[in-house]
Amino acid sequence: MKYQKLFTPVKVGSITIKNRFAMAPMGPLGLADANGGWNQRGIDYYTERAKGGTGLIITGVTFMDNIVEKQDPSTVPNPNYKPVQFVKTSREMTERIHAYGSKIFLQMSAGFGRVTIPTNVGDIPPIAPSAIQHRWLDKTCRPITVDEIHMIVKQFGDGAFHAKRAGFDGIQIHAVHEGYLMDQFAISMFNLREDEYGGSLENRLRFAREVVEEIKNRCGEDFPVTLRFSVKSMIKDWRVGALPGEEFEEKGRDVEEGLEAARLLEAYGYDALDTDVGTYDAWWWNHPPMYQEKGLYRDYCKMVKDVVKIPVFCAGRMDNPDMALEAIEQGVCDVIELGRPLLADPDYCNKVRSSRVEQIRPCISCQEGCMGRVAEYSLINCAVNPQAARERVTAYEPILAPKKVLIIGGGVAGCEAARVLAIRGHKPELFEKGSRLGGNLIPGGAPEFKEDDIELANWYACELDRLKVAVHLNKEIKKDDVLKNEYDTVIVATGSTPKVFSLGDDEHVYTASQVLLKEKDCGDTTVVVGGGLVGCETALWLAQHGKKVTIVEAMDKIMAVNGPLCHANKDMLEALLPFNNIDIVTSAKVTGYQDGKLSVTIDGKVTAIPSDSVILSVGYKEEDSLYHELEFDVPEIYLLGDAKKVSNIMYGIWDAFEVANHI
Template sequence: MSRRLEHLFSPLRIRDVEIRNRILSTGHQTFLARDGVPGEDLVAYHEARARGGAGLIIVESARFHASALSDAPELNVSDDRCIPGYRALAEAVHRHGGRVFGQLSHAGRLTRRIRGGVREVAFAPSAVPDNRFQTMPREMPTAMVEEVVEACGAAAGRFAEAGLDGVEIVASHGLLFAQFLNPRTNLRTDRYGGTPENRLRFLAECLSAVRKAVGGRVVGMRISVEEVELDGLDAAEVLAACKALAALGILDYVNTTTGSMAGPGGSVHVVPPMGIAPAYVAPQAGTLRAQVGLPVFVAGRINQPQVAEEVLRAGLADMCGMTRAMISDPDLGNKAAAGRFDDIRACIACNQACIGHFHAGYSISCIQNPVTGREARLPAMPRSGRKRVLVAGGGPGGMKAAATAAARGHDVVLCEAGRRLGGQALLAQLLPDRAEFGGLITNLEREIAQAGIEIRLDTRVDRALVEELRPDEVVVATGALPYEPAIEGREDAHVVGAWAVLNGGANLGTRVLVADWRADWVGMGVAEKLVRDGHQVTLAVNAPHAGYNLQIYLRNYWISKLHKLGVQIVTDARIYGADGTTAYLVHNASNEAIVRDDVDTIVLATGHASATDLERELDGLPVPVHLIGDCLSPRSAEEAILEGFVVARGL
C-alpha cells in the first residue's frame, strides 16, 4: 500500500459494515439491466470494479413503484423477481472484498416516461413543469404518496433479502424526493406540503420504511448540496433538510453531489465534463459534513487517487466517488494501493461513451476502455501465437491496436508519419478547456511503453516498407484529412481550415464566421478559442442547434459558455459561397439564402475525409490488411479505439 494514500486506503465503518477503503463507485445508469433485473452483463460490470479494488459499489437507481416505470432498460425492484439477480451481484462483489448498496429512485416530474411509444402520466408533488423534459406532471394523490412510501420499504426489503449491505435513497438532482423538499415544486396543502416539516415528511417516512425493512444494514441518502437551477433547492435548504433527517436518527450517511436534472444549466453537473475543476463539490460537502454529524460521501470530477486523498486529508468527506475513473480503469484501486499511479488509465471526462451512451439509449462503455460494459462478452484476453504485426498510423486507433496486439504476444511495429503519436487528439487538446483530452494520448503511450512495442516516428508506411518488413498482418490506421466542400467564389474570400487555426498557422481577420458542418466539439471549440483571442465570432452550424452531435451535458456546458462570450449562433445553416467579405449560407429546411456581410475570415469546420492512399497502395499484396478508425470512415476516437482493440484482439 502506498503510504502517501493512507486516508484513501483506511477502512470506514458504518454500523456493522466495514468498507475496506474510501473508493466509491456511485450509483450510475449502465443500461445493462435485462428485463428489469441484474443479469450477467451487470454482474460482470460491477464484479470487475470490485476485483479492481473499489471499496463500495452503489448499484444504479432502481424503480420501485409503478408510477416510475418506463420502457427504458432500468432496474425494477417492485416485485420479488429481482432478488436472484441482486443476490448474484452481491455475491460477486463480496467475493472480491467489496461492499454493495442498492439505490432507490423516482424521477417525479423529470421524465418523459415513454411506454409502448407514448408518454404516460408523470407524477410529482405538484403540477409544476420542468425546463428540460417539458413535462407537466400530475399531482400525486395523498393515497399514492402513502403507497410509494410502502413500496419504498418493500423494495429495500428485497435488497436485504438479496444480501446487499445497505440501501440509498436518491434525493439528488431535482428528482422526486428533492421535489417534495422544495417549496417551489411542492405546493401541496396536505400533510406532505406547506411547512418545512411537512415537505420533509415524505422523505423521512421513506427512510423510516427502509430502516424498518433492512434492520441493521446501512441506510443512506444521496442529495445535491445545491441544485444550481432557478427553481432548485439552495444550499441552506439542503443543509436544513440533512440536519433534520440526521436528528431523526434514521440516516447513516449523506452522499453529496450537485446540480439538477430540471434544466440545461443544472444538469451539466450530473456528469460534469472536462473544464470543470476536479473535486469541485468537495468544499460544500465539507461544510455539510461539519454541521450534520454523519459520514459524508462526495462526487464530482474526482478522477485521480491523489485528488481523493487530498479531499479526505482535508476532512471534506469520508468517501470519494470515483465512478468515471473506474469506468475508465476498473483496476484503479489496486494500482493506487500498489503505488502504480502511472499505470492508471485516467478518465478524461469526455462523457462520450459513459453518460453519452446512456442518453443515446445504449449500454455503458468508455472510449479509452472498450471492455467497459462488455465484460461478460470480452473475458480476459489470452496470449496467442507469435506474429509480426505492422500498424500504420499512430493515432488513438493505431496505438490501441498496437498495444492490444502486443498484449496478445505478437511482435509489433508501429509507424507514424508525424513526429508524435496521438493523431487528431493532439489537435483536440488545443481547444479551450479540452487539454485533458490529451490524457488519452498519455494513457495509450503508457500502454505501448509497457508492451515493448517498436515505434518508428517520421515514417510513412508504403508498399515498399511492407514488402521490406514482411509482416503477417497489417493494421491501417492512417486517419483522415480535413474535408473542404466546394465553395463558390472561395478564391475571392479569406477561407482557412480549423486545423490551421488550432496549429497557429492561420492569419485571421477581426470578424470570423465558423462554418460548422459536423455540429460537434470542433466548431464550438474553435469559436470559443477565437472569441477568447479577441475576434468577433459567428458560429454557423449545420444542425438544429450547436453541439447537436455532442453528449448533452457537454453541449449545454459549451452553449452556456458561448452565450456568455457573445458568440452569435446561426442554426440550420451550411456554407455554399463567399465573395470578398460576404459569406453565403443556405438554410437546411427552407433552402433559402442566409447572407452574412462584414466577414473577414471563414473558418471551415466541415468534417474529414478518409485517408485511403495506403489502402489502395497495398491492394494485391499477399498479407491481410485491416482498416480501423477514420481511414475506414471518419468518426470519433471511440470508434477508432474500439476497432483497433477488436481487430488486434482477433489476430
C-alpha cells in the same frame, strides 16, 4: 506511500469500508434481466470494480415501485418485481464482491416523476408532486396521491428487505438529488401541495423521512441507509440551468435551504449524504462535461461536512488522486466517489494504491459511452474502455501463435489495436508519420477544458512503452515498405484530413487544427465556418482567450450533425457560446473572403463579417488511399479509425478493440 491516507478505513453507519473510494451510482442500463434481477453482464461489471480495489460499490438506480410509476423490469433491476429472481442473481454478485473485501449498497429510486426519459421508460403518464411541466415532454404531470406515496414508501421497505437478504451491505436512496421524484417533493418550485407533503421544508422532506424510517423499521437500525443529495439546484427557470460563474436567482433549492435540509436528513436517520449540486433543468451540473472544472462539488461538500456529523461523499470529476488526497486531508469529505473514472479503468484504486498512477486510463468526460448511450440505447458503456459492462464478452481472446502485425497510424485506433495485440501476445509494430502518438487527440486536446484528451494520448504512449511495442515516429509508410517486409497482418489506421475549400484570400484561411495547434494565429477577430462539435469547441476556446469569434453554420442550428451527444455536454456547450459573447449565424452560406471581410449569404442577402481570419471546421475526409493500394496484395488487412469512416473517439477505439482482439 503518497496516497496512503486514501486507503484508511471509514465507517458508514455500522459498516467499515476498507478505503476512501466508492463507485458512484450510474444507471445500470443493460445490466438487468427480464425478471428484474441482474444479468451476467451486471454481475461481472460490478465485480470487476471490486476486484480493482474499490472500497464501496454503489449500484446504479434500481426501481422497486410496481404500482405507481411502473417500469419495464428489463430496464434496470427491481427487487420487488420477482423477489426470488432478484435475490438469487444479487446473491451471486454480492458474494463475489465480498471476496475482494469490498462492500456494496443497492441504490433504490422513488421514481423519476417529471424527469422521465421517454426512451427508457416508454409512454407512461408522467407523475409529480403537483400539476407541473414535464422536463422533456410537452405535457403536464399528474399529481401523485397520498395513498400512492404511502405505497411507494412501503415498497421501499420491501425492496430493502430483499436487498439485505441478497447480501447487500446497505441502501442508497435515490434521491433528494437531481430533480427526481423525491427531490421534486423537496423543492418548492415543483411542490405546490397543500397537504402534509407540501409547504414547509419539513413537510417537503416528509417523503424522504418516511422512506428511511420504513427501511430502518424493516431491516434494523444498524442497516446503513445513505442518500443522494443535491445541496443546490442551479435552476434559472423551467428547463434553464445556470452556468459556472453566472449570477442568477435560484429558483430551486438554494444553499441556505440545502444546508438546513442536510441537518434534517441526518436527524431523520440517514447514515451518509452523497452530495452534489444540480437538477435535470441544469443537467450539466449532475453529469459534468469536460467544460466543468475538476472537483466541482468540493466547496458544496465542505459546506455540508461542516453542518453534519455523518460521512459526506464527493464525486464530480474527482479522478485526480492528488485532488482526492487533498479533499480527504482538508476535511472536504470522507469518501471520494468515482463514477466515469471507474468505467474507464476498473483498476483505478489498485493503481493508485500501488503507485502506478501513470497507468490509469483517463476518462475524457465525453459521456458518449455512458450517458449518451444510456439515454439513446438504454446501455451503459465507456468510450475509452470497450470492455466496460461487457467484461465477459470482450475478454481477451487467447492466441495459438503470435503474429507479426504492422500498424500504420498512431491515432487512437492504431494505438488501441497495438495495445490489445500486445496484451494478447502478438508482435505489433506501429509507424506514425508525426512526431507523437494521439492523432486528432492532439489538436482536439489543445483547449484547457479538453486536457484529458492529451492525457489519453499520453496514456497510450505509456502503455505501448510498458508493453514493449515497437513504435516508430516521424516515419511515413508507403506501399513498398509494407510489401518488402513479411508481416502476417496489416492494420491501416491513417486517419483523416480536414476538408478545405478556397474562399479567395486563402492566406488568412486556416483549418481548426492549425489554429488549435498554434501553427496559425487567427488574430483578434475570426469567423469559424462550421458549427459542429469541433467548430464550437474551437470557438469557445478562442473566446475564452479574448478573441472575438463568430460561428457561421449552413444548417438551421449548430451541432445538428453530431450525435447522439449527451444532453449535458451539448446543452452546456450551446449555453456557453453566447455566455462567452460568441455570435452564431445559422442557415448561412459562405461565398468568399477578401480584404478582411467574409461574405455570407442569408435568405438571399449578402452580409459582410469583418475578421482577421477564417477558420474552416467543415468536417474531415477519410485518408484511405494506402489501404486501397494494398487491399489486393495483403491476405489479412484491416482498415480502422477515421480512415475507415470519420467518427468519434469511441468508435475509433471500439472498432480497433474488436478487430485486434480477434486476430
